[in-house]
Amino acid sequence: MSKQHIPALYQEKKLELKEELKATEHVAITMDSWTSNQNKEYLGITAHYFRVPDYKLQSKVLSNDDLNDDPTGENIGNALLAVLTEWEIMDKISAVVTDGAAVNGAAVRHIGLKDKHAYCVGHKLNLVVKDSIADYEPVVGKVRRIANFFHHSP
Structure with missing residues (x-):
């Protein structure tokens, strides 16, 4: 039962969030990578925006996926680009906020958002x-x- 209902619910909520993101002009992204106890690298990406029409600030996790590759600037950049493309918000990005790790700066530069990068x-x-x-x-x-x-x- 849960093998059908949970994925269906996820798809339903994802479509709702995509519609919400479509209606907003600007989306700020925060991202951070972390390592699990099993030494797997993960990248968490969160969108922050004002929901239309009530303009309440929203923060929604878009992704928290295994990087699968070494956490290089190029690999993190490719993962970030894939998420922004999947959620159809690449042209709405107003800021990408990260910690000061050099790899994050390289990731943001790799996908052409250097001018939108800010340190937390x-x-x-x-x-x-x-x-x-x-x-x-x-x-x-x-x-x-x-x-x-x-x-x-x-």
């Missing part, structure tokens, strides 16, 4: 904070141990 400010800020905290890690560790001592005291 949240990711950059996280890196700055991590680097800053590293200097204080010995102090933070001591504070944690003291807090744990008092937390576990009767």
